[in-house]
Amino acid sequence: MPEPTAHHVGITVSDLDRAVAFYTDTFDLDVIAEFNVGGEAFGDAVDVDGATGSFAHLDAGGARIELVEYDPEATRGEQPELNRPGAVHVGLSVDDIDAFYGGLDDGVETLSRPRTTESGTRILFVRDPEGNLIEVLEP
Structure with a gap:
């Protein structure tokens, strides 16, 4: 089996423009790519029928942060807490x-x-x- 290497950390957001503005303004990160993905293969891969995603990749000095806005958007769950299993x-x-x-x-x-x-x-x-x-x- 090939050895994996880190590519990005993904964060799902409801408003991509607002999220990009926050990360670029607050942390001075540069946008290195912006793109949209859709189609049957994408919907199957993310297990959401008819899903499309708008993406922005940000350079965090050796790490890539991926911000993604999905359509359709799922309902919001509880706010993440650090001590909750599964928190990121x-x-x-x-x-x-x-x-x-x-x-x-x-x-x-x-x-x-x-x-x-x-x-x-x-x-x-x-x-x-x-x-x-x-x-x-x-x-």
């Missing part, structure tokens, strides 16, 4: 977490102010406009 988050590192925190727009929701963990890593969790969790860390 994206981790992005910064050189100065206090400066990053101080520069956040007032509308960006955070779980707390930056904190230093027992391991010495400084962390901060923010939510994107969809409620998805992003860990910002200063190693």
Whole structure:
């Protein structure tokens, strides 16, 4: 069997334009690709009859973040919590977490102010406009 390599981290959103604006404005990520996918093979692959997807790939310095808006959109479940099995988050590192925190727009929701963990890593969790969790860390 061929060895897998990481390609991207995917985040499903309800408003692709709003999500792209958040990730490019808040984290200064560059959009490296935008495309749409549909057709029978795509619907079969994602197990959603008649599905189409609008995608944006963002460069996160060695990692690719894929934002995707689906049609049809499923009903929203509970808001993701970190301690719920199956919860996911994206981790992005910064050189100065206090400066990053101080520069956040007032509308960006955070779980707390930056904190230093027992391991010495400084962390901060923010939510994107969809409620998805992003860990910002200063190693």
